Amino acid sequence: MAKNNLTIVTEFILMGFPDYPELEIPLFMAFLSFYLVTLLGNLGMIILIHEDVRLHTPMYFFLSHLSLLDTCYTSVITPQVLATLAAGRTVISYGQCAAQFFFFTICAGTECFLLSVMALDRYVAVSSPLLYIVTMPPRICWALVLGAYICGLTGSILRTSCTFTLSFCDDNQINFFFCDLPPLLKLACSDTKDVEIVIVFFGNFVILVNALVILISYLLIIKAVLKVSSSEGRAKAVSTCASHLTAVALFFGTLAFMYLRSASGTSLEEYKAVSVFYTVVIPMLNPLIYSLRNTDVKAAFRKVAGRFQVSQSM
Template sequence: MAENGTVVTEFILTGFQLRAQVHTGLFLVFLVLYLITVAGNLGMILLIQSDLRLQTPMYFFLSHLSFLDICYSSVIVPQLLETLGTDKTVITYEHCATQFFFFTLCASTECFLLAVMAYDRYVAVCNPLLYATAMTPQCCLGLVAGAYAGAMVNSVIRTGCTFSLSFCKSNHVDFFFCDLPPLLKLACSETRSREVVIYFLAFLVITTSFSVILVSYLFIIRAILRIRTAGGKAKTFSTCASHMTAVALLFGTLIFMYLKGSMGKSLRVDKIVSVFYTVIIPMLNPMIYSLRNKEVKEALKKVLNRMKVSQVE
């Protein structure tokens, strides 16, 4: 443990603080979930690249979402598996800062990308005749680049504010990765001004992205209500259902974690919520988009049929 006046050079992740037997079970569970996450999202990327029918703006954005989910999970889960499997709980200061930076980068980019995808659905539903003109490859590339750039700025500032603090109360991080709430509890320097900046940036990223999504879907709902046939309404709504599910899952957990501040928060509850958005959601996204998407299911059937033919030959 670091004493007052001692510079912290490493942190100790206390994790879930459970019995060794439980750790073994959790290791296997998280390993399986991680393998499913990587396989599912990598499979989605390869499927999109292999089928000409999926070479559209919506699937271009979806391939980036799958890439982000792989990165998002890979920033956290390998460290978690190492802690559970080897009881190695020590993480260097530099490793902790790097993990925090890339975790923030992936999470912020995903928020912005979901907003971009909502705008794409708005153009497709509300201005279908102008869709090809509006969503050109150059425009799509620019929107994705803007999502990454905005997330990069947010990540640099948040990481700088967090790791410019003095950590001398303790080096025991009561969490399974280097996240903001447990790190703030270790700071012995004044944190108020930095907390204001950090939580303001979280508020800005989440509310800006969510506002774009909300406004886009208000216009989409209005357009759907104008469709006279029930079949037409259902078909149009089905093109947005997967995206709306992904938005609800991610933003619901992020709002719970980061927009209520540090007062009155339970790290035990935060650990459970963090497992959900760092492990479960990246695994669920390819399932959400494949099970509820006719084009993806048809492309998958086409690939499976090719595999059967090649095996017969």
């Protein structure tokens, strides 16, 4: 088709799950349940950390920001998914699509760096428990968190600018449930090769650098744990890292599957399934992972719940 006959896209149609119309109602109920549990779990974690002075430590400071990121990036995606499932499809403007992509990639990218920061924090806590608070004062914690946000913002600007400099013509139906890279690349009518090379290279670099930081941190943690003489001390050191390791395995496992290979060569149906886990399930699981085996969080919850019951009875 001649270039001057192409119609420039000004809005997109999110198709959601067009191959499974019979599952729209069950999927709507499932996504809604996941979203409510995610909000309750993550916002509850933030409130507990703010309210209980025993949780005013670097570990829980970083955890509160992890909960904030999980709340934000699932809120960027899930309401759109619910609207699409309720209506069968959703019309979204070009600007709204770009904004959704931008904010989602900020949150996901920042979380990648924050998990690395949390690994460093766990190393300091295990290797120098008596000097932990001194080594990680508030100004250092804020500097590390702000660094993670800046890195996430930088990556999001790069990915968004590369993606939305592509031309989208005529076909505006996105066979996906939100504006993400692979379906947008498949929809573009201009050559995506250079853009994909830049984005995939940057994505690989970010994932590998953070994975390397986490790996080195845990190798040093293992070395520190082996120096602990008592079995009780070793068990306590390992328990402080178990939740973080679980969160890292879930997050980086999905990142590796999604971004360490060519985005345009990945099956969209396969990508959809992993994206649901990545954008909806993991944010719901993180507060559970960090609270189920954490005695401090359980004690803080009982304290806040008891205070609420007293205020209700007065």
